[in-house]
Amino acid sequence: MADNSLSRRDALGLLIGAPLASACDRISSPKVSGAIRGGNAPLGHTLRQSPPSALPPVRRRVRTVIVGSGVAGLSCAWRLQHLGSADFELLELESQAGGTAAYGSDGVVPYPWGAHYVPVPGRHNRALTLLLREISALEPERPGQQPVAHEQLLVREPEERLFIDGAWQAGLYPSRGASAGDLKQRARFEALVTGWVKWRDARGRPAFTIPIAYASDDTEVLALDKLTAAQWCEQHGLSSARLLWYLGYACRDDFGTTLAQTSAWALMFYFCSRVREPEQESAPFIAWPEGNGRLTRHMAGVAGKRLRRSCVVREVVPSEQYVDLLVTEPHGGSYTLRADHVVLAVPRFIATRILRPWRRQAPKHNKLFSYSPWMVANLHLKQRPEAGAYPLAWDNVIYDSDALGYVVATHQALRDRGETIFTYYHPFCQTEPAEGRRRLLAMKHEDFAESVLTDLSRAHPDLRALTQRLDVWRWGHGMVRPVPGLAAVRQQVQKPHGRVHFAHSDLSGVGLFEEAQYHGVRAAEGIQRSRGQQFDSWIDS
Known part of the structure; x- marks a missing residue:
């Protein structure tokens, strides 16, 4: 077995560069409390194993089964409910729905573990407009006018700032x-x-x-x-x-x-x-303290008890009349779930592993899909650091850092003093994705914490003393990479495989909320259209 361990200096060098890593060696600082969180990688990695040759007995039959409760899967369920097709189940590998819109709720305010805003949609984006109206995020509709978000939800000034040459400036x-x-x-x-x-x-x-x-x-x-x-x-x-x-x-x-x-x-x-x-x-951007978790929480509420968490779909077996799914429950038991239609609201690489015909011979275009690994850290601070000449913004970036800086979870709360949470983002994109994932998994909490604090201390020398807790989330396959050639196959990859439909942001080649929602709604409407239902589409232009 290969040794995936890294020395402390090597680990830090991979995140913040050799010069800063060397500086860390000269710093003797107390250990910061916290933990590594994230998806259930061991459970997810069971998908690499071959499923049993024979399926267990069918436990029940459902009209529609949705695999995956990220934005696409939740949007599919949300649209089915609005279409009056309530006989569906939503199966989720993790203990929390929402995918990369995951969020935490054990801080001074809720905070994001991933996607943290949506732009105010144009009126052509009917699906997102309707969702935002459901949660009272938009002002009353004005015929012929573009949607307008409630002022308190728009990211307030200052929106963004950049640390360069030892000082903060407005804009990026x-x-x-x-x-x-x-x-x-x-x-x-x-x-x-x-x-x-x-x-x-x-x-x-x-x-x-x-x-x-x-x-x-x-x-x-x-x-x-x-x-x-x-x-x-x-x-x-x-x-x-x-x-x-x-x-x-x-x-x-x-x-x-x-x-x-x-x-x-x-x-x-x-x-x-x-x-x-x-x-x-x-x-303009709409933002909540928990990021896009506000939207996924609402849609998960629409699904209610039909959302089943901690379930592993090991195999999807389509036939002419139905689709069988091999499902493993949290306690380890397995059963077959039979559906009239299945929506695979999962990344392409997962679909390739669980759809039986694709496991035998996948479409060539599936090889175009690759996914970037990310690290997200949430720093729980007892007080805001000194702001300098330019005040703390919602989005705060350090020039020449490999990381993306941080957003402030309390920014919209109109509280500029006291406790806060900084959400720090770092994509592992300086190497190929597989190598980035190896490095991501090899690092320990103390390595992540030291790299984050060293990076941000360039702009905030008092940050270490203010940090009460620093937690980390590892996204091994955070989002699809829009590499050359991927846009050319967008139409092709959306086509269903018989009774199996696909819905995920990666079908658009970019990992945005709007794209995931579009594909979830598209899959739901496609299923209902195949059943002969007539309705006013939310996505047809």
Whole structure:
């Protein structure tokens, strides 16, 4: 068996770089309390084992079974309920529903373990608009007008800041110390973005929008999927170190990938898809202390007792008349669940392992899917650190860090003193995903804690003394990586396999709430349409 252990210095070097890791060796600091949390990896890894050759007896039959209770699975259940099709079960491997919208509730306020905001949707995104209205997040509807979020839910100022050259500045572009050449290249990039925001195909569709299903699939747009973001920048003469850092940060933040790994299509999608009109600001963000857990908690409530947690679906066996599922319960017993239709609301690599025909011979395009590992840490602080000349923002980033900085869970509470929680994000994207996962699993809590505190202490020298607890969540397969070639197969990967349907954000090639919700609603409507039901679609444009 391979030795996956790492020395302390090696572990820290992988997270924060060799110079800072060496500095850690010179620091003698008390151990910070906390724990490593996260998905049930041992239970999930049972999917690597071959299932038994014969299925156990059928325990019951259900009209629809949804495998996975992330955003896509919950959205599918939510839509089925609205369509009056209440005979469904939602099976979840973990003890908590929500997928990467997981959250914690044992702090001064709830806090996210993953996705932490949604932009205010355009009126074309009917599904998200309806969901937000259900939880009273939007102001009363005005005919012909775009949705408007309640003011108290919009991220308040200051929204974001960057620590560079020993001080904080407003915004995330590193403007402090930028040369005339840097600013000229930034203006050139913004002009390229404006050109794509204005662009429309022969059918009037934009090049980029959310959900992606409403965007153009014109060859001019998809040509961007044939090269990396780094290659695209080189083609356009974009070489400013500050601009490239800013664009690279955007890719790491939304996709968990570097410029050299991200497709040029995904880079343009990031900067164009949330802009409704040329030269306008992106749509404002809606945020709750627990992040998108507020939305998944509501949808899990709609599912109610039909949501069954800590269940492992070992195998999915489709036939012409029904689909059988081999289910293992928390105590270890197994049974067969028979369904008229099944929705695999799981990442593609999981679907490949549990769908019997695919385990024997998977579609070639499945090999295009890869997933970035992430580490998320929540720092429970007894007091906010000194803010410096620029006040604490919702999103706080350190220039030249491999991590993404932190968001503040109490930011929306209008309390600028006292206890708070910093949620720190770090994608492991400097190596190939498999190597990143190996490193992620090899690190101990003290290694994670030391790396986080060393990184953030550059901006907050008093942080160690203020940290009461630091917990870590390991996401081995945090989100799909939008590498070149993936956008070209979007339509193909959405097609059902007989009575087995697919719903996950990775079918769009980007790990966004809106994409997961779209595919969950699409799967639910597709099933009901196959049953002959007529209804007003929430997604057909």
